[in-house]
Amino acid sequence: MTVTTGIMVGGIYALVALGWVLIYKCSGVLNLAMGELTLIGAYVSLSFYSMGMPFLLALLCSLIIGLVLGILTERIFLDKLIGEPVLTVIMVTVGLSFFFKGTVEFIWGTDTRVFTPPVFSIEPIHIGQIVIGQVYLWSFVAAIILLIIFVCFFKYTRWGLAMQATADDEMAALSLGVSARFVYAAAWAIAFMAAGVGGTLLGNINGLNISVGYLGLLVLPAVVLGGLNSVPGAIVGGITIGVLQNLCGAYLDRYFPGGVKEVAPFAFMAIFLLFKPHGLWGWERIERV
Amino acid sequence: MSNEEMILKINNIEVKYHEVILVIKGVSIEIPKGAIVALLGANGAGKSTTLKAISGLLRHEDGEVTDGSIEFMGQRIDKTGAEKIAKMGIVQVIEGRRVFEHLTVEQNLKVGAHMRKYGRSIKDGLDMVYHYFPRLKEKRNETAGFISGGEQQMTVVGRALMTSPKLILLDEPSMGLAPLLIHEIFNIIQKLNQDEEISILLVEQNAKLALNVAPYAYVMENGRIVMDDTAEKLRENPDIKDFYLGLTDVGGRKSFRDVKHYKRRKRWLT
Numbered sequence: 001m002t003v004t005t006g007i008m009v010g011g012i013y014a015l016v017a018l019g020w021v022l023i024y025k026c027s028g029v030l031n032l033a034m035g036e037l038t039l040i041g042a043y044v045s046l047s048f049y050s051m052g053m054p055f056l057l058a059l060l061c062s063l064i065i066g067l068v069l070g071i072l073t074e075r076i077f078l079d080k081l082i083g084e085p086v087l088t089v090i091m092v093t094v095g096l097s098f099f100f101k102g103t104v105e106f107i108w109g110t111d112t113r114v115f116t117p118p119v120f121s122i123e124p125i126h127i128g129q130i131v132i133g134q135v136y137l138w139s140f141v142a143a144i145i146l147l148i149i150f151v152c153f154f155k156y157t158r159w160g161l162a163m164q165a166t167a168d169d170e171m172a173a174l175s176l177g178v179s180a181r182f183v184y185a186a187a188w189a190i191a192f193m194a195a196g197v198g199g200t201l202l203g204n205i206n207g208l209n210i211s212v213g214y215l216g217l218l219v220l221p222a223v224v225l226g227g228l229n230s231v232p233g234a235i236v237g238g239i240t241i242g243v244l245q246n247l248c249g250a251y252l253d254r255y256f257p258g259g260v261k262e263v264a265p266f267a268f269m270a271i272f273l274l275f276k277p278h279g280l281w282g283w284e285r286i287e288r289v
Numbered sequence: 290m291s292n293e294e295m296i297l298k299i300n301n302i303e304v305k306y307h308e309v310i311l312v313i314k315g316v317s318i319e320i321p322k323g324a325i326v327a328l329l330g331a332n333g334a335g336k337s338t339t340l341k342a343i344s345g346l347l348r349h350e351d352g353e354v355t356d357g358s359i360e361f362m363g364q365r366i367d368k369t370g371a372e373k374i375a376k377m378g379i380v381q382v383i384e385g386r387r388v389f390e391h392l393t394v395e396q397n398l399k400v401g402a403h404m405r406k407y408g409r410s411i412k413d414g415l416d417m418v419y420h421y422f423p424r425l426k427e428k429r430n431e432t433a434g435f436i437s438g439g440e441q442q443m444t445v446v447g448r449a450l451m452t453s454p455k456l457i458l459l460d461e462p463s464m465g466l467a468p469l470l471i472h473e474i475f476n477i478i479q480k481l482n483q484d485e486e487i488s489i490l491l492v493e494q495n496a497k498l499a500l501n502v503a504p505y506a507y508v509m510e511n512g513r514i515v516m517d518d519t520a521e522k523l524r525e526n527p528d529i530k531d532f533y534l535g536l537t538d539v540g541g542r543k544s545f546r547d548v549k550h551y552k553r554r555k556r557w558l559t
Contacts, residue, residue, distance in 0.1 A: 158403055165400040166387040175346055176452055177375030178406045
Protein backbone atom coordinates (compact mmCIF):
# COMPACT_ATOMS: atom_id res chain seq x y z
CA MET A 1 0.00 0.00 0.00
CA THR A 2 2.69 2.43 1.02
CA VAL A 3 4.76 1.18 -1.85
CA THR A 4 2.05 1.73 -4.41
CA THR A 5 1.38 5.24 -3.22
CA GLY A 6 5.12 5.78 -3.38
CA ILE A 7 5.25 4.58 -6.94
CA MET A 8 2.40 6.86 -7.92
CA VAL A 9 3.84 9.95 -6.25
CA GLY A 10 7.13 8.93 -7.78
CA GLY A 11 5.42 9.27 -11.13
CA ILE A 12 5.02 12.98 -10.49
CA TYR A 13 8.61 13.34 -9.39
CA ALA A 14 9.58 11.52 -12.52
CA LEU A 15 7.71 14.05 -14.63
CA VAL A 16 9.48 16.98 -13.12
CA ALA A 17 12.75 15.09 -13.23
CA LEU A 18 12.19 14.63 -16.94
CA GLY A 19 12.13 18.34 -17.57
CA TRP A 20 15.21 18.68 -15.49
CA VAL A 21 17.11 16.01 -17.35
CA LEU A 22 16.09 17.52 -20.63
CA ILE A 23 17.70 20.85 -19.90
CA TYR A 24 20.79 19.19 -18.54
CA LYS A 25 21.01 16.89 -21.51
CA CYS A 26 20.89 19.68 -24.02
CA SER A 27 22.92 22.36 -22.41
CA GLY A 28 24.76 20.86 -19.47
CA VAL A 29 23.00 23.29 -17.17
CA LEU A 30 21.64 22.28 -13.78
CA ASN A 31 18.39 24.13 -13.76
CA LEU A 32 17.91 25.17 -10.16
CA ALA A 33 14.71 27.00 -11.03
CA MET A 34 12.88 23.78 -11.82
CA GLY A 35 10.76 23.93 -8.68
CA GLU A 36 9.51 27.35 -9.64
CA LEU A 37 8.65 26.16 -13.11
CA THR A 38 6.47 23.57 -11.41
CA LEU A 39 4.86 26.28 -9.34
CA ILE A 40 4.06 28.47 -12.28
CA GLY A 41 2.58 25.62 -14.29
CA ALA A 42 0.47 24.55 -11.36
CA TYR A 43 -0.83 28.04 -10.62
CA VAL A 44 -1.62 28.75 -14.22
CA SER A 45 -3.74 25.64 -14.61
CA LEU A 46 -5.37 26.32 -11.24
CA SER A 47 -6.35 29.77 -12.40
CA PHE A 48 -7.83 28.49 -15.61
CA TYR A 49 -9.64 25.75 -13.74
CA SER A 50 -11.07 28.21 -11.23
CA MET A 51 -12.34 30.26 -14.13
CA GLY A 52 -14.56 27.32 -14.94
CA MET A 53 -12.62 25.60 -17.69
CA PRO A 54 -12.69 21.81 -17.84
CA PHE A 55 -9.59 20.37 -16.23
CA LEU A 56 -8.02 18.96 -19.37
CA LEU A 57 -8.46 22.23 -21.21
CA ALA A 58 -6.95 24.12 -18.28
CA LEU A 59 -4.02 21.74 -18.34
CA LEU A 60 -3.64 22.26 -22.05
CA CYS A 61 -3.67 26.02 -21.60
CA SER A 62 -1.02 25.79 -18.94
CA LEU A 63 1.02 23.69 -21.33
CA ILE A 64 0.78 26.36 -23.97
CA ILE A 65 1.67 29.08 -21.53
CA GLY A 66 4.53 26.91 -20.32
CA LEU A 67 5.75 26.64 -23.88
CA VAL A 68 5.64 30.37 -24.38
CA LEU A 69 7.25 31.11 -21.02
CA GLY A 70 9.95 28.55 -21.64
CA ILE A 71 10.88 30.12 -24.94
CA LEU A 72 10.72 33.61 -23.46
CA THR A 73 12.90 32.65 -20.51
CA GLU A 74 15.45 31.20 -22.81
CA ARG A 75 15.37 34.16 -25.17
CA ILE A 76 15.49 36.85 -22.54
CA PHE A 77 17.78 35.43 -19.90
CA LEU A 78 19.80 32.62 -21.36
CA ASP A 79 20.31 33.36 -25.00
CA LYS A 80 23.14 35.76 -24.33
CA LEU A 81 24.89 33.12 -22.30
CA ILE A 82 25.34 30.57 -25.06
CA GLY A 83 29.02 29.79 -25.12
CA GLU A 84 29.62 31.17 -21.63
CA PRO A 85 30.81 28.82 -18.86
CA VAL A 86 28.10 26.50 -17.61
CA LEU A 87 28.54 27.67 -14.04
CA THR A 88 27.48 31.16 -15.03
CA VAL A 89 24.30 29.80 -16.50
CA ILE A 90 23.62 27.75 -13.38
CA MET A 91 23.93 30.85 -11.24
CA VAL A 92 21.49 32.59 -13.55
CA THR A 93 18.98 29.80 -12.94
CA VAL A 94 19.32 30.43 -9.20
CA GLY A 95 18.44 34.04 -9.87
CA LEU A 96 15.58 32.95 -12.07
CA SER A 97 14.21 30.76 -9.30
CA PHE A 98 13.99 33.70 -6.92
CA PHE A 99 12.49 35.84 -9.63
CA PHE A 100 9.83 33.29 -10.47
CA LYS A 101 9.02 32.64 -6.86
CA GLY A 102 8.58 36.34 -6.24
CA THR A 103 6.38 36.68 -9.27
CA VAL A 104 4.20 33.80 -8.19
CA GLU A 105 3.77 35.23 -4.70
CA PHE A 106 2.98 38.57 -6.20
CA ILE A 107 0.29 37.27 -8.50
CA TRP A 108 -1.27 34.42 -6.55
CA GLY A 109 -0.33 35.20 -2.94
CA THR A 110 0.97 32.74 -0.41
CA ASP A 111 -2.23 31.09 0.80
CA THR A 112 -2.86 27.48 0.03
CA ARG A 113 -5.31 27.16 -2.82
CA VAL A 114 -7.10 24.04 -3.88
CA PHE A 115 -8.71 22.91 -7.05
CA THR A 116 -12.43 23.39 -6.41
CA PRO A 117 -14.38 21.38 -7.23
CA PRO A 118 -11.84 18.55 -6.90
CA VAL A 119 -10.80 17.25 -10.27
CA PHE A 120 -10.39 13.65 -9.37
CA SER A 121 -12.98 11.99 -7.21
CA ILE A 122 -11.80 11.14 -3.76
CA GLU A 123 -13.24 7.70 -4.17
CA PRO A 124 -10.18 5.43 -4.28
CA ILE A 125 -9.80 2.68 -6.80
CA HIS A 126 -9.45 -0.89 -5.62
CA ILE A 127 -7.14 -3.12 -7.53
CA GLY A 128 -7.27 -6.45 -5.77
CA GLN A 129 -6.10 -5.73 -2.25
CA ILE A 130 -4.50 -2.46 -3.12
CA VAL A 131 -6.29 0.81 -2.71
CA ILE A 132 -5.10 3.79 -4.71
CA GLY A 133 -6.30 7.35 -4.84
CA GLN A 134 -7.37 8.35 -8.33
CA VAL A 135 -5.06 11.35 -8.38
CA TYR A 136 -2.10 9.13 -7.85
CA LEU A 137 -3.10 6.73 -10.53
CA TRP A 138 -3.61 9.44 -13.12
CA SER A 139 -0.35 11.10 -12.27
CA PHE A 140 1.38 7.84 -12.82
CA VAL A 141 -0.31 7.28 -16.14
CA ALA A 142 0.57 10.79 -17.29
CA ALA A 143 4.20 10.26 -16.34
CA ILE A 144 4.40 7.01 -18.26
CA ILE A 145 2.82 8.52 -21.37
CA LEU A 146 5.18 11.46 -21.31
CA LEU A 147 8.12 9.14 -20.81
CA ILE A 148 7.25 7.23 -23.94
CA ILE A 149 6.84 10.44 -25.90
CA PHE A 150 10.20 11.76 -24.75
CA VAL A 151 12.10 8.59 -25.45
CA CYS A 152 10.68 8.40 -28.95
CA PHE A 153 11.38 12.06 -29.48
CA PHE A 154 15.04 11.65 -28.62
CA LYS A 155 15.54 8.48 -30.56
CA TYR A 156 13.68 9.08 -33.76
CA THR A 157 13.14 12.73 -34.54
CA ARG A 158 15.76 14.96 -36.05
CA TRP A 159 15.22 17.57 -33.38
CA GLY A 160 15.71 14.99 -30.67
CA LEU A 161 18.94 13.89 -32.25
CA ALA A 162 20.03 17.47 -32.73
CA MET A 163 19.40 18.13 -29.06
CA GLN A 164 21.51 15.20 -27.99
CA ALA A 165 24.22 16.22 -30.40
CA THR A 166 24.26 19.72 -28.99
CA ALA A 167 24.65 18.27 -25.53
CA ASP A 168 27.60 16.23 -26.68
CA ASP A 169 29.47 18.85 -28.63
CA GLU A 170 27.88 22.20 -29.14
CA MET A 171 30.50 23.46 -31.55
CA ALA A 172 30.35 20.44 -33.80
CA ALA A 173 26.56 20.57 -33.82
CA LEU A 174 26.70 24.21 -34.76
CA SER A 175 29.02 23.49 -37.64
CA LEU A 176 26.38 21.15 -39.06
CA GLY A 177 23.75 23.81 -39.05
CA VAL A 178 22.00 22.77 -35.85
CA SER A 179 20.61 25.88 -34.28
CA ALA A 180 21.78 25.94 -30.69
CA ARG A 181 19.32 28.69 -29.86
CA PHE A 182 16.42 26.65 -31.08
CA VAL A 183 17.59 23.58 -29.22
CA TYR A 184 17.85 25.45 -25.93
CA ALA A 185 14.55 27.16 -26.40
CA ALA A 186 12.92 23.82 -27.13
CA ALA A 187 14.52 22.26 -24.06
CA TRP A 188 13.26 25.02 -21.79
CA ALA A 189 9.83 24.94 -23.33
CA ILE A 190 9.50 21.20 -22.84
CA ALA A 191 10.88 21.43 -19.31
CA PHE A 192 8.38 24.13 -18.49
CA MET A 193 5.55 22.00 -19.82
CA ALA A 194 6.57 18.82 -18.02
CA ALA A 195 7.01 20.75 -14.80
CA GLY A 196 3.59 22.31 -15.28
CA VAL A 197 1.90 18.94 -15.56
CA GLY A 198 3.80 17.68 -12.52
CA GLY A 199 2.88 20.74 -10.49
CA THR A 200 -0.76 20.57 -11.47
CA LEU A 201 -1.04 16.95 -10.43
CA LEU A 202 0.72 17.60 -7.16
CA GLY A 203 -1.53 20.56 -6.53
CA ASN A 204 -4.46 18.20 -6.89
CA ILE A 205 -3.14 16.01 -4.13
CA ASN A 206 -2.28 18.48 -1.39
CA GLY A 207 -3.49 21.80 -2.56
CA LEU A 208 -1.21 24.42 -3.93
CA ASN A 209 1.10 26.83 -2.19
CA ILE A 210 4.64 28.03 -2.50
CA SER A 211 6.01 24.88 -0.93
CA VAL A 212 5.18 22.91 -4.07
CA GLY A 213 8.26 24.62 -5.40
CA TYR A 214 10.41 22.53 -3.12
CA LEU A 215 9.57 19.69 -5.39
CA GLY A 216 12.29 21.12 -7.58
CA LEU A 217 14.84 20.31 -4.92
CA LEU A 218 13.33 16.97 -4.10
CA VAL A 219 13.67 15.99 -7.70
CA LEU A 220 17.40 16.50 -7.52
CA PRO A 221 18.09 13.14 -5.86
CA ALA A 222 15.81 11.50 -8.36
CA VAL A 223 17.72 12.96 -11.24
CA VAL A 224 21.12 12.24 -9.79
CA LEU A 225 20.05 8.73 -8.99
CA GLY A 226 18.99 8.09 -12.55
CA GLY A 227 22.15 9.60 -13.94
CA LEU A 228 21.88 13.25 -14.85
CA ASN A 229 21.18 12.80 -18.50
CA SER A 230 19.13 9.69 -18.87
CA VAL A 231 15.42 9.98 -19.59
CA PRO A 232 14.56 6.49 -18.34
CA GLY A 233 16.89 7.17 -15.43
CA ALA A 234 14.79 10.15 -14.42
CA ILE A 235 11.66 8.01 -14.38
CA VAL A 236 13.18 5.19 -12.38
CA GLY A 237 14.91 7.66 -10.09
CA GLY A 238 11.69 9.57 -9.54
CA ILE A 239 9.74 6.45 -8.66
CA THR A 240 12.49 5.16 -6.40
CA ILE A 241 12.56 8.40 -4.50
CA GLY A 242 8.77 8.38 -4.24
CA VAL A 243 8.72 4.88 -2.79
CA LEU A 244 11.62 5.58 -0.49
CA GLN A 245 9.94 8.67 0.84
CA ASN A 246 6.73 6.89 1.58
CA LEU A 247 8.45 3.95 3.23
CA CYS A 248 10.51 6.26 5.40
CA GLY A 249 7.44 8.22 6.27
CA ALA A 250 5.59 5.10 7.29
CA TYR A 251 8.27 3.22 9.18
CA LEU A 252 11.01 5.59 10.28
CA ASP A 253 8.93 8.54 11.34
CA ARG A 254 8.15 6.77 14.61
CA TYR A 255 11.80 6.62 15.56
CA PHE A 256 12.98 9.89 14.12
CA PRO A 257 10.04 12.20 14.35
CA GLY A 258 10.28 15.22 12.15
CA GLY A 259 11.46 15.36 8.63
CA VAL A 260 12.85 11.93 7.88
CA LYS A 261 10.64 11.85 4.85
CA GLU A 262 12.34 14.88 3.38
CA VAL A 263 15.87 13.97 4.38
CA ALA A 264 15.87 10.34 3.39
CA PRO A 265 16.10 10.83 -0.37
CA PHE A 266 19.17 12.99 0.01
CA ALA A 267 20.84 10.56 2.38
CA PHE A 268 20.07 7.78 -0.05
CA MET A 269 21.46 9.80 -2.91
CA ALA A 270 24.72 10.42 -1.10
CA ILE A 271 25.18 6.75 -0.28
CA PHE A 272 24.16 5.65 -3.74
CA LEU A 273 26.65 7.95 -5.40
CA LEU A 274 29.45 6.37 -3.41
CA PHE A 275 28.87 3.21 -5.36
CA LYS A 276 27.71 4.53 -8.70
CA PRO A 277 29.10 8.00 -9.27
CA HIS A 278 27.40 8.33 -12.64
CA GLY A 279 24.00 7.31 -11.40
CA LEU A 280 22.10 4.43 -12.95
CA TRP A 281 22.37 5.29 -16.61
CA GLY A 282 24.33 8.48 -16.64
CA TRP A 283 26.82 9.22 -19.35
CA GLU A 284 30.23 8.19 -18.30
CA ARG A 285 32.91 10.24 -19.88
CA ILE A 286 34.10 8.13 -22.71
CA GLU A 287 37.82 7.70 -22.50
CA ARG A 288 39.38 5.89 -25.38
CA VAL A 289 42.35 3.69 -24.83
CA MET B 290 43.85 31.56 -61.07
CA SER B 291 41.82 34.62 -61.73
CA ASN B 292 39.65 33.56 -64.62
CA GLU B 293 38.04 30.56 -63.02
CA GLU B 294 34.89 30.88 -61.04
CA MET B 295 35.62 31.18 -57.36
CA ILE B 296 33.39 29.51 -54.83
CA LEU B 297 35.02 31.29 -51.92
CA LYS B 298 36.91 34.55 -51.83
CA ILE B 299 38.56 35.74 -48.68
CA ASN B 300 39.68 39.26 -49.06
CA ASN B 301 42.29 40.54 -46.66
CA ILE B 302 40.52 39.62 -43.44
CA GLU B 303 41.55 40.49 -39.95
CA VAL B 304 40.33 38.47 -36.96
CA LYS B 305 40.27 39.55 -33.38
CA TYR B 306 39.46 37.50 -30.30
CA HIS B 307 37.81 39.18 -27.34
CA GLU B 308 38.07 42.43 -29.27
CA VAL B 309 41.77 42.83 -28.54
CA ILE B 310 43.81 39.84 -29.57
CA LEU B 311 44.69 40.13 -33.22
CA VAL B 312 45.26 36.63 -34.55
CA ILE B 313 44.79 37.02 -38.27
CA LYS B 314 46.36 39.96 -39.96
CA GLY B 315 45.33 40.18 -43.55
CA VAL B 316 44.60 36.81 -45.06
CA SER B 317 43.37 36.42 -48.61
CA ILE B 318 42.45 33.08 -50.03
CA GLU B 319 40.59 32.10 -53.17
CA ILE B 320 39.09 28.72 -53.81
CA PRO B 321 38.00 27.86 -57.35
CA LYS B 322 34.83 25.85 -57.76
CA GLY B 323 35.45 22.13 -57.41
CA ALA B 324 39.07 22.51 -56.34
CA ILE B 325 41.09 21.27 -53.40
CA VAL B 326 43.14 24.02 -51.86
CA ALA B 327 45.52 23.39 -49.00
CA LEU B 328 46.37 25.75 -46.20
CA LEU B 329 49.67 24.91 -44.58
CA GLY B 330 51.43 26.26 -41.58
CA ALA B 331 52.83 25.49 -38.16
CA ASN B 332 50.99 25.38 -34.86
CA GLY B 333 49.35 28.64 -33.98
CA ALA B 334 49.73 30.13 -37.42
CA GLY B 335 46.03 30.85 -37.54
CA LYS B 336 44.85 28.15 -39.89
CA SER B 337 42.02 26.90 -37.75
CA THR B 338 40.97 30.44 -36.97
CA THR B 339 40.76 31.16 -40.68
CA LEU B 340 38.46 28.19 -41.11
CA LYS B 341 36.31 29.30 -38.23
CA ALA B 342 36.10 32.74 -39.71
CA ILE B 343 34.69 31.20 -42.86
CA SER B 344 32.23 28.88 -41.15
CA GLY B 345 31.11 31.49 -38.66
CA LEU B 346 32.03 29.37 -35.65
CA LEU B 347 34.42 32.14 -34.70
CA ARG B 348 31.71 34.19 -33.07
CA HIS B 349 30.98 31.25 -30.86
CA GLU B 350 34.42 31.67 -29.33
CA ASP B 351 34.10 35.39 -28.97
CA GLY B 352 36.09 36.12 -32.08
CA GLU B 353 35.18 38.46 -34.88
CA VAL B 354 36.14 39.33 -38.40
CA THR B 355 37.04 42.99 -37.95
CA ASP B 356 38.25 43.87 -41.42
CA GLY B 357 38.10 42.58 -44.96
CA SER B 358 35.40 40.39 -46.42
CA ILE B 359 34.51 36.79 -47.07
CA GLU B 360 32.40 35.97 -50.09
CA PHE B 361 30.77 32.64 -50.75
CA MET B 362 29.37 32.30 -54.24
CA GLY B 363 29.14 36.02 -54.54
CA GLN B 364 27.45 36.59 -51.18
CA ARG B 365 29.16 38.20 -48.23
CA ILE B 366 29.14 35.90 -45.24
CA ASP B 367 31.58 37.44 -42.79
CA LYS B 368 28.76 38.74 -40.64
CA THR B 369 26.44 35.80 -41.10
CA GLY B 370 25.65 33.32 -38.32
CA ALA B 371 27.10 29.81 -38.30
CA GLU B 372 23.79 28.05 -38.87
CA LYS B 373 22.99 30.12 -41.86
CA ILE B 374 26.41 29.59 -43.35
CA ALA B 375 25.97 25.86 -42.85
CA LYS B 376 22.66 26.10 -44.67
CA MET B 377 24.33 27.87 -47.56
CA GLY B 378 26.53 24.85 -48.04
CA ILE B 379 29.73 25.35 -46.09
CA VAL B 380 30.54 22.73 -43.54
CA GLN B 381 33.54 22.71 -41.28
CA VAL B 382 35.02 19.49 -40.00
CA ILE B 383 36.44 20.67 -36.73
CA GLU B 384 39.88 19.49 -35.80
CA GLY B 385 40.23 16.65 -33.34
CA ARG B 386 37.53 14.23 -34.55
CA ARG B 387 34.70 15.66 -32.58
CA VAL B 388 32.11 12.93 -32.94
CA PHE B 389 28.99 13.01 -30.82
CA GLU B 390 30.38 10.43 -28.47
CA HIS B 391 27.19 9.18 -26.96
CA LEU B 392 25.33 8.71 -30.19
CA THR B 393 25.80 5.79 -32.53
CA VAL B 394 27.63 6.21 -35.80
CA GLU B 395 24.40 6.28 -37.74
CA GLN B 396 22.84 8.79 -35.38
CA ASN B 397 25.90 10.95 -35.84
CA LEU B 398 25.36 10.87 -39.55
CA LYS B 399 21.69 11.65 -39.11
CA VAL B 400 22.50 14.76 -37.16
CA GLY B 401 24.51 15.79 -40.20
CA ALA B 402 21.34 15.43 -42.21
CA HIS B 403 19.59 17.72 -39.81
CA MET B 404 18.96 20.31 -42.47
CA ARG B 405 17.38 17.83 -44.86
CA LYS B 406 13.79 17.69 -44.00
CA TYR B 407 12.61 14.56 -45.73
CA GLY B 408 13.20 10.96 -44.74
CA ARG B 409 13.94 9.95 -48.27
CA SER B 410 16.95 12.14 -48.80
CA ILE B 411 18.35 11.13 -45.43
CA LYS B 412 18.40 7.58 -46.65
CA ASP B 413 20.08 8.60 -49.89
CA GLY B 414 22.65 10.50 -47.90
CA LEU B 415 23.36 7.53 -45.67
CA ASP B 416 23.77 5.31 -48.70
CA MET B 417 26.24 7.73 -50.19
CA VAL B 418 28.28 7.96 -47.00
CA TYR B 419 28.34 4.19 -46.64
CA HIS B 420 29.40 3.94 -50.25
CA TYR B 421 32.46 6.07 -49.58
CA PHE B 422 33.12 4.71 -46.10
CA PRO B 423 32.11 1.04 -46.18
CA ARG B 424 33.68 0.66 -42.77
CA LEU B 425 31.11 2.92 -41.21
CA LYS B 426 28.36 0.65 -42.40
CA GLU B 427 29.76 -2.16 -40.30
CA LYS B 428 29.95 0.08 -37.28
CA ARG B 429 26.70 1.93 -37.81
CA ASN B 430 25.12 0.83 -34.55
CA GLU B 431 28.13 1.28 -32.32
CA THR B 432 28.56 4.18 -29.98
CA ALA B 433 30.78 6.69 -31.71
CA GLY B 434 32.87 7.31 -28.61
CA PHE B 435 34.16 3.76 -28.67
CA ILE B 436 35.19 3.28 -32.29
CA SER B 437 38.77 3.72 -33.43
CA GLY B 438 40.31 7.08 -34.26
CA GLY B 439 40.27 6.44 -37.99
CA GLU B 440 36.64 5.45 -37.88
CA GLN B 441 35.83 8.54 -35.89
CA GLN B 442 37.51 10.67 -38.50
CA MET B 443 35.46 8.90 -41.15
CA THR B 444 32.32 9.49 -39.13
CA VAL B 445 33.08 13.15 -38.87
CA VAL B 446 33.78 13.53 -42.58
CA GLY B 447 30.72 11.43 -43.39
CA ARG B 448 28.64 13.58 -41.11
CA ALA B 449 29.81 16.66 -42.94
CA LEU B 450 28.94 14.97 -46.20
CA MET B 451 25.40 14.44 -44.98
CA THR B 452 24.81 18.17 -45.04
CA SER B 453 25.21 18.00 -48.84
CA PRO B 454 27.85 20.71 -48.77
CA LYS B 455 29.31 22.71 -51.60
CA LEU B 456 32.48 23.45 -49.69
CA ILE B 457 34.07 21.39 -46.94
CA LEU B 458 36.58 22.97 -44.59
CA LEU B 459 38.72 20.10 -43.37
CA ASP B 460 40.79 20.78 -40.30
CA GLU B 461 43.71 18.39 -39.90
CA PRO B 462 42.10 15.13 -40.86
CA SER B 463 45.43 13.36 -40.42
CA MET B 464 45.97 14.31 -36.80
CA GLY B 465 46.98 11.37 -34.66
CA LEU B 466 46.17 8.69 -37.18
CA ALA B 467 48.25 5.80 -38.49
CA PRO B 468 49.85 6.46 -41.90
CA LEU B 469 47.84 3.76 -43.61
CA LEU B 470 44.61 5.19 -42.37
CA ILE B 471 45.63 8.67 -43.36
CA HIS B 472 46.27 7.34 -46.82
CA GLU B 473 42.82 5.77 -46.95
CA ILE B 474 41.09 8.90 -45.75
CA PHE B 475 42.93 11.16 -48.15
CA ASN B 476 42.03 8.87 -51.02
CA ILE B 477 38.42 9.16 -50.10
CA ILE B 478 38.70 12.92 -49.82
CA GLN B 479 40.09 13.07 -53.32
CA LYS B 480 37.35 10.83 -54.60
CA LEU B 481 34.74 13.00 -52.94
CA ASN B 482 36.17 16.02 -54.60
CA GLN B 483 36.08 14.40 -58.02
CA ASP B 484 32.82 12.49 -57.87
CA GLU B 485 30.65 14.80 -55.84
CA GLU B 486 32.25 18.01 -57.05
CA ILE B 487 32.69 19.34 -53.56
CA SER B 488 35.28 22.04 -53.14
CA ILE B 489 37.64 21.46 -50.26
CA LEU B 490 39.81 23.72 -48.17
CA LEU B 491 42.25 21.46 -46.43
CA VAL B 492 44.20 22.58 -43.41
CA GLU B 493 47.21 20.45 -42.65
CA GLN B 494 50.43 20.42 -40.74
CA ASN B 495 51.53 17.47 -42.75
CA ALA B 496 52.59 19.46 -45.78
CA LYS B 497 53.81 16.54 -47.84
CA LEU B 498 50.47 14.85 -47.62
CA ALA B 499 48.53 17.98 -48.33
CA LEU B 500 50.59 18.89 -51.37
CA ASN B 501 49.89 15.45 -52.76
CA VAL B 502 46.16 15.96 -52.84
CA ALA B 503 45.88 19.69 -53.32
CA PRO B 504 47.11 21.21 -56.58
CA TYR B 505 47.29 24.65 -55.02
CA ALA B 506 48.34 25.71 -51.54
CA TYR B 507 48.72 28.68 -49.27
CA VAL B 508 51.29 28.89 -46.50
CA MET B 509 50.42 30.71 -43.34
CA GLU B 510 52.59 31.98 -40.58
CA ASN B 511 51.87 34.25 -37.66
CA GLY B 512 48.43 35.11 -38.92
CA ARG B 513 49.56 36.01 -42.43
CA ILE B 514 49.65 34.30 -45.76
CA VAL B 515 53.33 34.24 -46.59
CA MET B 516 53.27 32.30 -49.79
CA ASP B 517 50.91 30.75 -52.26
CA ASP B 518 51.62 28.70 -55.30
CA THR B 519 50.93 25.47 -57.09
CA ALA B 520 51.86 22.30 -55.26
CA GLU B 521 54.72 21.49 -57.64
CA LYS B 522 56.35 24.83 -57.21
CA LEU B 523 55.93 24.77 -53.46
CA ARG B 524 57.48 21.33 -53.32
CA GLU B 525 60.50 22.71 -55.12
CA ASN B 526 60.77 25.79 -52.91
CA PRO B 527 63.85 25.44 -50.68
CA ASP B 528 62.20 27.10 -47.69
CA ILE B 529 59.16 24.86 -47.85
CA LYS B 530 61.41 21.88 -48.19
CA ASP B 531 63.33 22.79 -45.11
CA PHE B 532 60.65 23.98 -42.83
CA TYR B 533 57.67 21.91 -43.83
CA LEU B 534 58.76 18.89 -45.78
CA GLY B 535 61.83 18.24 -43.67
CA LEU B 536 64.07 17.15 -46.50
CA THR B 537 66.80 18.93 -48.32
CA ASP B 538 67.96 16.23 -50.68
CA VAL B 539 65.47 13.57 -51.45
CA GLY B 540 66.93 10.19 -50.70
CA GLY B 541 70.21 11.59 -49.50
CA ARG B 542 71.30 11.38 -45.90
CA LYS B 543 70.49 14.44 -44.02
CA SER B 544 72.65 16.21 -41.56
CA PHE B 545 70.77 18.33 -39.14
CA ARG B 546 73.73 20.60 -38.88
CA ASP B 547 73.03 21.79 -42.39
CA VAL B 548 69.58 22.91 -41.57
CA LYS B 549 70.76 25.47 -39.06
CA HIS B 550 67.40 26.72 -38.10
CA TYR B 551 68.84 29.45 -35.97
CA LYS B 552 70.83 30.98 -38.76
CA ARG B 553 68.60 30.60 -41.67
CA ARG B 554 65.80 33.04 -41.13
CA LYS B 555 62.55 32.43 -42.77
CA ARG B 556 63.27 35.24 -45.10
CA TRP B 557 59.72 35.84 -46.13
CA LEU B 558 58.95 37.01 -42.66
CA THR B 559 59.20 40.66 -42.01
